[in-house]
Amino acid sequence: MRLRTMALAAATLAAGGCATLQSPFDAHLASPVAQVRECADWFAALDASIDAAGVRDASATRIAGFPYLRTDRFSASLRAEAARDERALNALADRLWGLDFDARRHEIANLPEAARVELGKRTGEPEITRVAARTRECGRLLREIDLAKPAQRAALLERLAVPDDYVSAYRIAGLYAVTQIPFSSGVRRFQDETRAAFARDPHAPAAGTRIRYSPSERPRLSAARIAAMVQPAFSDPLAVPQPSESDLELLYAHFAPSFEIDTVGDDDRPGALRWRRGSMPEVEGADVSVYRQVAHTRYRGRNLLQLVYTLWFPERIAGAGRASGARGGFDLLAGKLDGLVFRVTLGPDGTPLIYDSIHPCGCYHLFFPTAAARTTPAPDGQLEWAFVPQTLPAIGADDRLVLRVAAGTHYLERILVDRADSVVRYAWRDYGELRSLARFGPGFRSVFGPDGFIAGTDRPEGWLFWPMGIERAGAMRQWGRHATAFVGRRHFDDADLFEKRFEFDLK
Structure with missing residues (x-):
């Protein structure tokens, strides 16, 4: 042929x-x-x-x-x-x-x-x-x-280029040079609240019941074997790490986190996305699944492997996160579907360099460096650069990261390192399944529209935040469409995301 x-x-x-x-x-x-x-x-x-x-x-x-x-x-x-x-x-x-x-x-x-x-x-x-x-x-x-x-x-x-996911016309019409100032204050307020959440006593009572969801038993992989798995093929002139399918299965399981979710209602119960009779996908709580995919980033001419884990929730309830605990009423941030995206960036030797997370709307981008990563200063103090609420230690052979997730808002509130397991297991699904999901009737349909959004997931905040140049702020987005900063320009999949913001000690 x-x-x-x-x-x-x-x-x-x-x-x-x-x-x-x-x-x-x-x-x-x-x-x-x-x-x-x-x-x-x-x-x-x-x-x-x-x-x-x-x-x-x-x-x-x-x-x-x-x-x-x-x-x-x-x-x-x-x-x-x-x-x-x-x-x-x-x-x-x-x-x-x-x-x-x-x-x-x-x-x-x-x-x-x-x-x-x-x-x-x-x-x-x-x-x-x-x-x-x-x-x-x-x-x-x-x-x-x-x-x-x-x-x-x-x-x-x-x-060969990808346009950014910011709408410059919105920023011009919204007088971005002026309106970014109060938005910067709002960003700093969120960061202060997040720091306070991460600083709370981890043994403090939860709003509801903490349920821990874990993958199957962690495979025992030596450092040498992991390093061999993430090496680019000698025949690849681009030197992009592309592990075999069997190696990927082991890597996903080895680095997978557990999710400890403060559960007040059904909106806090994660699951697989399904098409039912409606015009938007729904979460099947009886099928607790984590969607996984591979990505890559660059650092000083080196291509690094990333493992990405995505969890979906049915919705963000109006009033979630209020100090009073009362739910309901008008809420700029409430809407159907919510989730958490957690990413592990591995060094050339297979050791985690840094972790980061967003929600599927591209919001709430948090960075969690290890001892091998140091933040570099922002070129402009107003920019959303690299917010670090917690640094993480090296993980032992029997340890697993545990992501503590808040009720209602599904904010990431702390990352624990723990050997304790869970009786609730989650299943694996490939993120690509979301691009062609079986309908309730015959045929298949992507959960994402041609514009990269999940229809019906818009938030009222979109009507207020448009001057920052982000189209439909708060709506759930497809991989590759995540703008993650209101002030400045930043994407979750920028190839130079970490190279600009961190210094890595590569082995």
Whole structure:
């Protein structure tokens, strides 16, 4: 198959000569090589079907002129390496192609049956697997052709970027230069309250009942074995750590936290997301699940592995967190669905360097460095830079991190290191499941809309906080769409997030 693809690429190069193409895809649509033209037509038809059905996946960013490639912030940060080395460029193109195909698998699964039948007329059958296979074949062909041309390689690298998730027009209209001042005061007030929560006696009574949810028994892994698992493959010119599936299973289990949740009502009981009869997903409390995924960050030219754990709650109840304990009434921060995202960043030797967390709205970004990480000062004192309410010690072989979560608000209030286990186990689910979840009836649907938001999760705060440039502040967001600062610009998946804010002692 690869030889056939290369032969077709060579035929297209011969037919196209040395013409400079401003938009590679337009040239493919008019290609004199039938199979190339048909593949371009395929992507055009597929994109039209996806957009018409409203099932576009927003996690990765599409690259203009290259419909078979997508990028995320980490991949875009590898552009300089790819520009210097052809092997690195090919490896990066493989990565971008993989991001696109992963997104398209979900988009194809989420298409209505009628749309797949229409696409099936081009492949001979409407099965999801055949439509996906055609997409893979055509993406491989167009990639081979474009990477063979210097102009297309240059165009790809030039366009390899992810727009930030801030709306500059909102900041202009909202007089951001002025309104950021009271917002900065609000941020500092939240930080003061968070410090106070972390400083409370851990044995103080809870508002309700503390229920601890833990994964299965922690696997015993030696430091040497963990270090071997997180090493990049020697054959990878980009040196990106990509453990095998079996190694990932062990790493997820080894570094997984327990969650100790102050439980007052059903809104404090976590679970898996499910489609029912409504227009938004619901939490199934009988199926306590933690969603997991891999991510990467960069530090001084090194690529570091990250493990991400996400927990979902049914809602944030109005009045949660009030000093009086009374619930109900108007609450800027209340709304359907809530959650907690916890991330572990590993050094090249597999030792945790830093932990951090947000809620799925991108709010409440907290950093928890270990002894191997030191905060660097912010360039501007008004910026939300790196709020550290607690530092964490090294974790023993039999220890596990325990995340203490508040009732109602689901704020992270403290991280404990404890050997005590729990009788309540949580199950593992891949975060990717949320991008194509079985409907209550036939078919599949992402919990996220084409804009990257979960419909129906907006908070009243969005009407007040828009001058900070964050669209629909408080609404639950898809991975890759988390703006995490009201004052300044910061994303949870920024490739230089830690490099800017911390000094790491790498071993």
